[in-house]
Amino acid sequence: MVEGGDFDSMFSFTHKGMCKLFARTFNDSFLRVNDPAEDGRIRGIVSQGFATPTQQNIEDLFNVFFDHVKRYLNHYYDTDTAVAGNHDIRQWLEQLEKLITNGIGDVMNLRGVTRQDLARLIARLIYLVTVQHEMVGTFLWNYQLWTHRQPTRVYKDGRREPLDVYERLVNANFNLNVTRAQLMADYSNVALDQSGKELFRKFQEDLHALQQKMDSEMWAVWKMYPNKLEVNINA
Numbered sequence: 357m358v359e360g361g362d363f364d365s366m367f368s369f370t371h372k373g374m375c376k377l378f379a380r381t382f383n384d385s386f387l388r389v390n391d392p393a394e395d396g397r398i399r400g401i402v403s404q405g406f407a408t409p410t411q412q413n414i415e416d417l418f419n420v421f422f423d424h425v426k427r428y429l430n431h432y433y434d435t436d437t438a439v440a441g442n443h444d445i446r447q448w449l450e451q452l453e454k455l456i457t458n459g460i461g462d463v464m465n466l467r468g469v470t471r472q473d474l475a476r477l478i479a480r481l482i483y484l485v486t487v488q489h490e491m492v493g494t495f496l497w498n499y500q501l502w503t504h505r506q507p508t509r510v511y512k513d514g515r516r517e518p519l520d521v522y523e524r525l526v527n528a529n530f531n532l533n534v535t536r537a538q539l540m541a542d543y544s545n546v547a548l549d550q551s552g553k554e555l556f557r558k559f560q561e562d563l564h565a566l567q568q569k570m571d572s573e574m575w576a577v578w579k580m581y582p583n584k585l586e587v588n589i590n591a
Contacts, residue, residue, distance in 0.1 A: 387463050396411050
């Protein structure tokens with residue numbers, strides 16, 4: 357993001373323009389956009405009497421994440437009081453409130469944290485680094501090398517973009533599309549104990565079940581499939 361860096365060299369905004377864009381828009385960024393049902397409700401696109409297949413697609417994915425986190429939290433914390441009174445959880449939430457743009461108060465009550473609230477927050481974070489990042493980043497990879505047709509910046513004097521811009525695009529394309537850890541893989545090794553391992557395997561089973569359901573339907577380029585998602589942001 358520094359002047360002369362990839363952002364202001366590869367994309368259409370100059371460094372000054374990029375900084376202006378961020379300054380004008382960051383206050384409109386809220387964590388709730390990573391909750392498809394809540395975001396759809398706020399934007400008024402659900403229950404309007406018309407089909408919303410993309411909305412259903414991302415809600416199905418989110419619900420798998422949400423169910424997994426609820427099972428995991430309920431296994432290790434017997435009550436909401438146990439969650440609200442946990443020092444490490446409170447400290448983590450306080451840091452998120454400070455570090456995330458506009459905080460996390462729009463998605464949960466920080467004074468009375470419940471297992472349900474915490475599960476939905478964590479599901480939102482999983483959704484952010486998997487589905488959301490795939491939709492706005494990697495999913496669009498196939499246009500990135502078209503710089504000879506759609507230059508990143510059109511100069512008034514008609515000159516072409518510098519050669520290193522194309523090299524940066526190639527490097528970015530490689531970085532975004534190398535094979536990475538898949539979300540549907542078995543991550544039971546990170547569990548705290550044997551029962552936790554089983555909960556992770558249940559999560560994997562749910563992802564496979566959703567994948568099988570989607571495979572039985574007509575394929576669509578716009579769909580987010582579980583087997584295409586990666587375990588974290590890929591940059």
